[in-house]
Amino acid sequence: MSAPLRIALAGLGTVGAGVIRLLETNGELIAQRAGREIQVTAVCARDRSKDRGIDLSPYAWEDDMTALAARDDVDVVVELVGGSDGPALALARNALNGGKHLVTANKAMIAHHGMELASVAEAGNAALKFEAAVAGGIPVIKGLGEGAAANAIDRLYGILNGTCNYILSQMESTGADFGDVLKDAQELGYAEADPTFDIEGVDAAHKLAILASIAFGTKLDFGAVDISGITKIRAADIAQADALGYVIRLLGTADVDTGSGEKRLLQRVQPYLVSKEHPLAAVDGPTNAVVLECNFAGRLLFEGAGAGDGPTASAVVADIVDIARGNFGAPFSLPAGALQPAAPADPGNRLSRFYMRFVVADRLGVLAEITAAMRDAGVSIESMIQHGHPEEGGDVLVAIVSHEGPESGVSAALDLLDGSPSLSEAPLVMRLLG
Ligand SMILES: NC(=O)c1ccc[n+]([C@@H]2O[C@H](COP(=O)([O-])OP(=O)(O)OC[C@H]3O[C@@H](n4cnc5c(N)ncnc54)[C@H](OP(=O)(O)O)[C@@H]3O)[C@@H](O)[C@H]2O)c1
Numbered sequence: 001m002s003a004p005l006r007i008a009l010a011g012l013g014t015v016g017a018g019v020i021r022l023l024e025t026n027g028e029l030i031a032q033r034a035g036r037e038i039q040v041t042a043v044c045a046r047d048r049s050k051d052r053g054i055d056l057s058p059y060a061w062e063d064d065m066t067a068l069a070a071r072d073d074v075d076v077v078v079e080l081v082g083g084s085d086g087p088a089l090a091l092a093r094n095a096l097n098g099g100k101h102l103v104t105a106n107k108a109m110i111a112h113h114g115m116e117l118a119s120v121a122e123a124g125n126a127a128l129k130f131e132a133a134v135a136g137g138i139p140v141i142k143g144l145g146e147g148a149a150a151n152a153i154d155r156l157y158g159i160l161n162g163t164c165n166y167i168l169s170q171m172e173s174t175g176a177d178f179g180d181v182l183k184d185a186q187e188l189g190y191a192e193a194d195p196t197f198d199i200e201g202v203d204a205a206h207k208l209a210i211l212a213s214i215a216f217g218t219k220l221d222f223g224a225v226d227i228s229g230i231t232k233i234r235a236a237d238i239a240q241a242d243a244l245g246y247v248i249r250l251l252g253t254a255d256v257d258t259g260s261g262e263k264r265l266l267q268r269v270q271p272y273l274v275s276k277e278h279p280l281a282a283v284d285g286p287t288n289a290v291v292l293e294c295n296f297a298g299r300l301l302f303e304g305a306g307a308g309d310g311p312t313a314s315a316v317v318a319d320i321v322d323i324a325r326g327n328f329g330a331p332f333s334l335p336a337g338a339l340q341p342a343a344p345a346d347p348g349n350r351l352s353r354f355y356m357r358f359v360v361a362d363r364l365g366v367l368a369e370i371t372a373a374m375r376d377a378g379v380s381i382e383s384m385i386q387h388g389h390p391e392e393g394g395d396v397l398v399a400i401v402s403h404e405g406p407e408s409g410v411s412a413a414l415d416l417l418d419g420s421p422s423l424s425e426a427p428l429v430m431r432l433l434g
Pocket of ligand 1: 012013015016050080081082087106133308309312
């Protein structure tokens with residue numbers, strides 16, 4: 001057997017402690033598969049005295065995590081701290097600049113600095129691996145970069161945030177409103193105390209931007225992701241979707257448009273109405289799922305736990321095993337310098353059916369105003385339902401489902417209604433999938 005692969009762990013929280021437990025439990029099996037032992041030599045976290053339920057006595061402790069990158073007895077630095085910048089980024093830069101391999105679960109850092117870090121890694125022949133950063137335990141980066149390597153990817157989409165999926169499926173099964181379900185999710189540990197990144201779609205957008213770069217050979221461009229979260233979804237929307245044969249899911253979607261002769265990328269994170277017959281409709285709770293539409297392999301569906309200590313540690317250690325085997329190439333499949341810049345695609349000519357929900361004053365003429373805007377913008381209405389019968393002067397919900405048509409039509413209709421005193425809040429628009 002070759003010499004052990006020596007790793008240093010920065011961060012001993014949910015994922016870091018999970019990695020130690022996994023290596024303790026499956027160390028022998030992993031050594032056989034990797035062809036060499038994986039040996040933790042040094043660790044770092046903020047609080048040395050914290051009980052983490054693991055024995056840290058065999059490992060050297062560093063108070064300053066950037067010191068891990070300078071140690072002679074470390075081949076791979078494993079960053080499990082988090083945060084797009086700050087100490088995690090400083091550690092990543094130090095490790096790669098010093099010629100050490102880097103494994104991370106940090107989607108925010110990769111989404112913001114992945115191109116820079118990939119260039120540094122490639123220049124030093126070091127590995128930069130981040131399977132755990134996207135969809136936790138699901139080997140989707142490997143699936144995309146290796147399993148589907150022979151295919152052009154036409155489109156990718158999926159459920160990339162377990163917190164949102166848990167909230168939406170709980171709203172579905174209980175009939176409760178968003179705020180109540182979020183509170184329960186926080187109490188049960190499915191949502192953070194500050195859930196903003198999850199419920200506003202930012203976390204899913206980090207993961208989508210990473211996948212899109214690998215799938216389409218384009219420079220990672222997080223700023224180009226069009227992001228909406230799930231905070232505006234009401235129990236009435238879920239009920240309406242159900243009556244139509246749909247569930248609501250927050251999806252990240254990406255595809256390329258080459259119609260204009262140049263590569264343009266459309267990356268979005270938005271709630272969708274997903275047909276109950278589509279495989280993604282059955283993905284509930286905190287589970288994640290990613291669909292790749294490949295030009296030869298067809299539709300590939302990856303599903304599994306998107307978070308948690310065990311699944312995430314599994315993805316981290318799989319990356320370490322790849323490094324132990326010498327099985328690593330360019331972090332984004334193509335060398336960083338060969339990734340093409342792609343301008344954002346204009347979604348205006350994309351065809352879809354749309355669900356549009358308006359909160360309106362309960363008075364005569366309001367429905368006529370909305371339907372006139374649809375007519376004038378060329379949006380064909382398939383069905384229209386009014387929810388609730390409040391006291392006079394209150395608000396009601398009006399839900400419209402359109403026939404398939406271009407997105408530009410819906411935007412034009414909403415522009416016509418913009419500023420109308422009949423609308424009590426901005427309309428909610430969702431596309432229908434399947
Ligand atoms: N949790 C998941 O299911 C999951 C899934 C996929 C990806 N990820 C990603 O994995 C990474 C880690 O997540 P996590 O859930 O394990 O986080 P966590 O439980 O909050 O753990 C973070 C760890 O980093 C340590 N730390 C924070 N700041 C530090 C500093 N300045 N110097 C040294 N150590 C510091 C903390 O030390 P103390 O323990 O002493 O406070 C803690 O051990 C993040 O990038 C996250 O996005 C997590």
